[in-house]
Amino acid sequence: MKPVLLSWQFWALLSAAFAALTAIFAKVGIENVNSDFATFIRTIVILCALGLILVATGQWQPLGSVSGRSYVFLLLSGLATGASWICYFRALKLGDAARVAPIDKMSVVLVALIGVAFLGEKLSMPNWLGVMLIALGAVLVAYKG
Template sequence: MSWLIMALLSAVFASLVAILGKIGMSGVDSNLATAIRAVVMAVASVVFVAFTGSLGKIGTVGWKPLSFIFFSGLAGAASWMFYFGALRLAPASKVAPIDRLSVVFTLILAALFLKEKVNLGIVAGCILIVAGSILIARA
């Protein structure tokens, strides 16, 4: 499967997170809802990794990659706590576009820390993402 197909599927499933999460949080604390979701994700991830035959490779992960993966997990947990908190307070149609500003932050951080190239198309795309997020959030 190509990276583009996987990225599109990621976007589709991310949209379902917002919709299903918003419906499921009715009468449920957003932090509790996030924790329940995290447990489901952990179990599903382990099942997926076991199914693909990669679970046995866990011992081959070095300390440096493991520490970055660990902190990535903490960042992801914080992201989802804030995301579900925002969903509790606002419509999914307004929260999701603001959340997608992560694309802009990722491009900036990738340029700074990963030395990824920035060109006019990337800058223009970032400007459009920011403008679109503002327009949707204010609608």
Template sequence: MSYQVLGLVMLSVFFWGLAPVVEKFAFSQTNIDPLIALTIRGVAAMLGLGVIILGMGKTQNLFEITTKDVFCFTLSGLFAGLLGTWTYLSALKLGEASQVVPISATYPLITALLSFFVLNEDFSLSRILGTILIITGIWLIK
């Protein structure tokens, strides 16, 4: 793994780790519905994306998008951006961040299983062991 990739992953980990603390703090200060919170989050992300796309000169790429691209990323947005985040924020509002966040972070288990069955990707011994560790971790946190 290159230092650039490692740096980007570590920034992702930091931002993903910071967001639930901010969200849980916000939920503790108000009785906002998770759908409203998701809407605010989505609008902020869209505005930020607009600035980044314009700032990085990525607008040309918008004209290279196919119908299949739109369909796949629309499904992804509905699954992760809407349904996953809505149920996650609902759990975060009701539960403890120290439990909700680690359990929600087990989504790679679903990805690994679906990748094996749907995408015909290899399922090696190390992936099987990793899956067992994920399941063990869920059991320990509950």
């Protein structure tokens, strides 16, 4: 049996828990703050925390050890992350966290579709059913009736 710390499921569940806390803390934190400035503060905190983790754990890599292709895709990923955060904080500023977060999680559906279309990933029928249920669930949770 592999250790829990080497399990992708463990880290994915932690990610979900922290994402939930992100929505709640951000909703309270942006109450009297411009959403873009709030995103800026959040980004500085993340940058500092991750820098400390890299140095403390000895995981810092020489910049030359990263391929050009990796740099291009990491740059694109960073731009997409920034755009996602800006949109997310603006949505939180305007709407309820309980409705914004499920729509944000529609990214799960988009990742499945893009992964199949462009990365050659395969999903079974139960996987596709789960993707459809996530989409339906997000819409139902976001519905204000």
